Amino acid sequence: MNDAHYAVILAGGRGERFWPLSRHHRPKQLLRLVGEQTLLAQAVDRLAGLIPPERVYVVTNQDLVEACRIAAPRVPPEQIIGEPVGRDTAAAAALGAALIKARDPQAAFCILTADHVIGDEDTFRATLRESLALARRAPWLCTIGIPPTEPSTGYGYIEVGDPLEEAGGIVFQRAKRFVEKPDAATAQRYLEAGTFCWNSGMFIWSVSTLEAALRQHCPGLAALIAELTPHVGSPRWEPELKRVYERLDKISIDYALMEKADNIVMVRGTFAWDDVGSWPALANHFPADSAGNVVIGDAVTQDAHTNIIYSQGRLTALIGVQDLVVVQAEDATLICPRDQAQQVKKVVEQLKQNERLAPKVL
């Protein structure tokens, strides 16, 4: 066999935290939050030279397939797959494995995210390249851990164990355990201990290693691969996919596999990485003016300090306010204090109950 590598980009999120810019049919991965391209397009493009678009698969919601095809036009359209129903990341990973196994049963592939911002792309690609090489020669479940820079309570953590190997400056270590999002005190302890990394949600393994692990820890998803692989590219694909998906439970890769398996290795991701989970997180990617305001788009300010203003296509004028997030979308505006930006989900919930407004702005 050749040693071509593959990627499965998980692009199923809804991204309510970026409302009103994100909408049901325009989630975060389809926004141009940072740079000229959508986050999804950037996720494809940054694989250049390592995994070409014709070996990239995108797994998304059925109703986002067309939008993803438009956003990532170099990925072959039939490789942008809509899940009949959302069954969380483990099912999406297994679906990706089925698609790739049909093409190359010896393949190694990576599971990547569609909605993160990643810098130092050479380091990122080197990390994937070495991880794919490792996954091809040994039955490791490899995950990318990010050395933490702050005691974040927004990420899961990986406790790092013994060194495994180093290749081309890329460091592999055993993973002792996966832990869920901690409280602030625990996060602080993890940071100080120096033996924890953030769980980036990116994984590298071979089809056969993943299948073996699923057979042991999550047989339903091993069955998914076995049942779906024969139908890839056939007229039976759509009905089989629907039939198989409907009986699945919702379960994440972390729960299904990473918290159970003992053949886990962590590769240290030393590139810049941010899951950009909120408007204030986004603001970190832009310069502030002399009053500390971050303006993306057009704004004028008078005695206004340390606000975050996303105002593309219209003008926002702020007078005498501090520490606000102001987001302008085509037909809706969000205004909230920076430290309450997470509450935007509540507004989305409130709008879902509003039969008059919901069709316009969700």
Add this chain to the structure above:
Amino acid sequence: MNDAHYAVILAGGRGERFWPLSRHHRPKQLLRLVGEQTLLAQAVDRLAGLIPPERVYVVTNQDLVEACRIAAPRVPPEQIIGEPVGRDTAAAAALGAALIKARDPQAAFCILTADHVIGDEDTFRATLRESLALARRAPWLCTIGIPPTEPSTGYGYIEVGDPLEEAGGIVFQRAKRFVEKPDAATAQRYLEAGTFCWNSGMFIWSVSTLEAALRQHCPGLAALIAELTPHVGSPRWEPELKRVYERLDKISIDYALMEKADNIVMVRGTFAWDDVGSWPALANHFPADSAGNVVIGDAVTQDAHTNIIYSQGRLTALIGVQDLVVVQAEDATLICPRDQAQQVKKVVEQLKQNERLAPKVL
């Protein structure tokens, strides 16, 4: 002659305090701030039964003539007059007198404002009716004073003198003096004294009484009437208007006349009156929700209190903010604390310096 009455509605203001809703070509009087009609159309309509549109004149800026004609379609278009240059209210009043004198030299007429909100319209019309009758039978310069309800520093005041007469429940008193906008302590004293009324900027007089007073106190404007009246309706009108206006000084009716003349009478305006000088003032005309938010248009709120939200045509979502004014216009948004709403003029000034943004949003 008949005893028909006339009105001159002053509609020349720019209304920067309502930016971003008000614009250079869409000042306050052309906004639908309260009710379905523009404030100008309401000023015409509330004269119904007293002064029909064919005896109403609107004096405005040259570049607002067409917009005023559209807003007040029942006023004959040739009676909506553009001043070649702005020369404040005394010139506009004299211009109105020239137009009316050409039609009926014995007429009495009122000078009215285009951008105020007036309730109790029957009382308003009765006030005008009795004032016009008085102006027709005696050489008084009559002004409408509003009994103050709070120690406002935003209005000029009239000190009230001896009773003159009462007709149909409408009370006339001599006016002792006109005073400019006071400081807070003085305004409080005026309120407690009970002998001061707000200067509404509305006046009632006959053409001949006004002319006589101008000859005495402001001869340049008396000359305006004498020079322009013969040209009303002639091809010489436009060039004569331009010639006469250019040599005028800017001066208000108060300075030119009311602070100098001794034949001034004040009629008590007991109708509801508000010059609606700011967004918070406008909010007083709308009900608040249970959290004290006044919403004009569409908004959703979470833990947000006593905000003023003008959001027609788009949705505003507020989370966790208090005492803000949020105004959405078609292409711009204003956000400021309620008590800094007057600062919007600074933003307009700032925008005037911005060559890229100014053409779009001013």
